[in-house]
């Protein structure tokens with residue numbers, strides 16, 4: 618019998634085809650024997666590696682450990698026993714019943730065309746919350762037989778590499794800028810339809826929302842997302858422009874909004890190229906609740922004595938802040954810029 622390890626092909630798919638071929642060959646050779654599921658068909662037999670060959674002791678050991686590995690890694694104690702754990706079998710698709718084993722032609726097409734072990738393993742790890750160290754160890758064992766599989770749990774699970782993200786440290790926490798342009802491009806890729814009633818369909822009007830949200834009861838850690846939504850298209854889908862996380866709210870509003878403001882300025886000046894068209898861009902509105910509005914504008918909070926947005930008057934405290942004067946002078950742009958009260 619020819620071992621698949623004798624001649625390692627360059628391509629992973631070629632390798633897989635060879636494995637399938639070897640499996641078929643083994644199946645033909647052993648078709649007279651009544652090898653049932655209950656007798657414990659080993660992985661090595663399935664992939665056509667002759668575990669009895671002297672050179673393949675390591676492979677045989679590896680497969681033995683693999684098969685006796687319990688689903689729950691904490692209770693894995695049967696290291697030396699050669700037993701097929703029925704749960705484990707359930708999580709190895711296409712190897713779990715005699716139907717696939719006996720039907721070699723369907724096994725062949727399944728393996729070469731559809732079956733993606735890495736994806737299946739990845740789902741299994743996430744479903745049963747398998748410890749990542751255990752997954753890495755398992756992958757090292759499987760790698761002997763299936764070199765196309767990754768060696769590390771992080772690669773298998775496609776864990777994002779945090780070094781790829783330019784997370785900025787700003788006062789109070791960290792900030793990541795997803796970007797307005799990338800949100801608009803995604804909107805375009807998803808096939809947005811300009812609202813036919815809009816006067817200028819080549820103009821994208823962005824509504825912005827800034828708010829803080831606590832995410833745990835036990836700590837003060839909070840997220841401050843900057844969200845955007847184009848209002849003059851038919852399917853309005855909000856997207857994240859930037860995200861701040863920290864133990865307090867952003868310590869400096871300038872640092873927090875810096876990337877967003879810079880990008881919006883650029884987009885307003887030059888527009889944005891989507892497909893073959895340049896679209897104009899402008900901020901439609903900024904929506905915030907009262908505390909976030911005061912924070913973004915760096916004004917007094919809504920519970921402060923001069924907390925009214927609309928007029929200049931000192932409030933009265935009647936177990937909560939009230940503003941009883943109805944004819945107080947209105948606030949003006951000049952007042953705002955010169956930070957009057």
Ligand SMILES: [Zn+2]
Nearest residue numbers: 925927928940
């Ligand atoms: Zn007022």
